Amino acid sequence: MANTVEVSSNIWNWINTSVQVPAAVREKFEQWRSGEKKPTFSQLEEFSRKIHVPIGYFFLERQPQEQFKLLEFRTIDSRQLQDPSRELIDTLRQMESIQEWMRDDMIAGENEENRYVGSLRGKKGIAELAAMVRETLSLPSDWYEAVKSGAESFRLLREAISSVGVLVMMNGIVGANTHRALDVSEFRAFTLIDAYAPLIFINAADSESGRVFSLLHEFVHIGLGTNSLFNAREGETAFVRPEETLCNAVAAEVLVPRRVFCNVWENTAGIIKSRVQELSKYFNCSQSVIARRALDEAYITEKLYRELIEEAIRLAKETMLAKKARSGGGDYYRTLLSRIDHRFLQALDASVQEGKTLYTEAFRLTNINRVNFDKLLEKVQGERV
Structure with missing residues (x-):
């Protein structure tokens, strides 16, 4: 026995x-x-x-x-985050490992600290902060006019954020385990602050427009130099800390500049709901952001705002379900590439080639094998040609 x-x-x-x-x-x-x-x-x-x-x-x-300092920075009071899921815990651990590796690699390469981290601290005024974010990312004030969809907006912002030294990782599951889905109702994104390798993680289970807003929200947190666990739901206003209200307001100003919004709103005909839909398409953002803008400018009542938010949530769910039904599983390598920051992937490959990092460590950090690792590098290099 x-x-x-x-x-x-x-x-x-x-x-x-x-x-x-x-x-x-x-x-x-x-x-x-x-x-x-x-x-x-x-x-x-x-x-x-x-x-x-x-x-x-x-x-x-x-x-x-199991103490994770990041959980102290949750956006809203949530029982789920008092007892975080194993999926969230394991994702946090994985991202901490990636950040630690990138930090060590940058220090070994005698790189300077990231200048954007904490650069917004002490600054005042939503418009001023939004202008600083756009300047950092080299975005014109009307950048949204050059994109045609939420997915395109996300790609543009992600590439710009990665180019200024911020790691942007994204996944809807834990590592490569398709049986361990991440719950968007538990968290939408989080930020891990580091002087050399600040990191943003986006929950891919969120809608396209939700990812765009979360990405900007977390980027503002990096500018303020603070960790963040973003678990606010659509239209949420009961934030634990005033800083969350600030990050939301700056993200909204980058997405939908107040001056432009007011001008377009007042020159758009039709009932309120159709105006919200029209402006959502114009700015390539969620209807929730437009509804909030309208509420802040006293164009709509709190009651109508809540109705619009419920409608936006319903439409987002329907859109995601329809997209999943059409995808048929999607492109495997494209999905893998979407999960990993390309700058991190290339730095990891360079370290492996120089003999500083073992292949086994590279595979552990990326959750992929040798064949897929090489193919992903080929695709990243092909995108830069």
């Missing part, structure tokens, strides 16, 4: 309250928790993989203290 392992009741109780145990192993888990049976080491290994909890946790006497 295989030897069994003694697990502290504190650990079983922590798992019961903090971890989602799959139905397939729930009965066995309850037998272990009650003491009716004890697991073998191999059973614990399998169980740890199923619930995505490190095997070492089972040998602790007290529940693990």
Whole structure:
């Protein structure tokens, strides 16, 4: 008979309250928790993989203290973030590993600290801050007129943000595990501040327009030099910190300049809802941003604003479902490329070629194998030709 392992009741109780145990192993888990049976080491290994909890946790006497400073910077008060999902925790760990690698690589290469980090701190006025963001990204005030869709806006902004030394990562799952989806209701994006390698992570489960707004919101946070966990829902106003209101306002001003908005609104005919739809297309942003602009300018009431937000949420969900139905799985390599900051990928490849980083480490950081790693590099290089 295989030897069994003694697990502290504190650990079983922590798992019961903090971890989602799959139905397939729930009965066995309850037998272990009650003491009716004890697991073998191999059973614990399998169980740890199923619930995505490190095997070492089972040998602790007290529940693990998983402290992530980033969770203190949540946008709104949320029970989900008092008990973050394993998916969020593992994504945070992965991004911290990438940021640590990039920071070490930049220091080894004698690069200077990123000048944008904290550069907005102490500045006043939404218009001034928005102008500084546009200047940093080399964006004209009417940049939105040169793009035709939310996806194109996101690509343009992502490339501009990456070019000023900010890592922009994106995924809708944990690593490469398609069975571990990220929940957009738990978080839409987050920012990890670092003097050398500031990082923004975008939840790809969000809508195209949602990603655009989150990207700008997080970029403002980097300018303020503060970490951020953006979990605000569409139209959310109950923010924990005034800084979140500021970041939202600056992001909105970059997307939809107030002066231009007022002029276009007053010269657009039709009922309110049709105006919101029309301006959403004009500025290539979500209807939620336009509705908020209209509310701030007293063009609509709070009641109508809430109605417009509900409508915007419904349309966004329908659009995403329709897109998934049309995609048929999509282009595999294009999806992989969308997850990884291209500057990071190229720096990682250069380090591997110079013998400073092992291939195994490169594969761990990117969650891809040797064949896909080489193909992704070919595609990135092809885009720059």
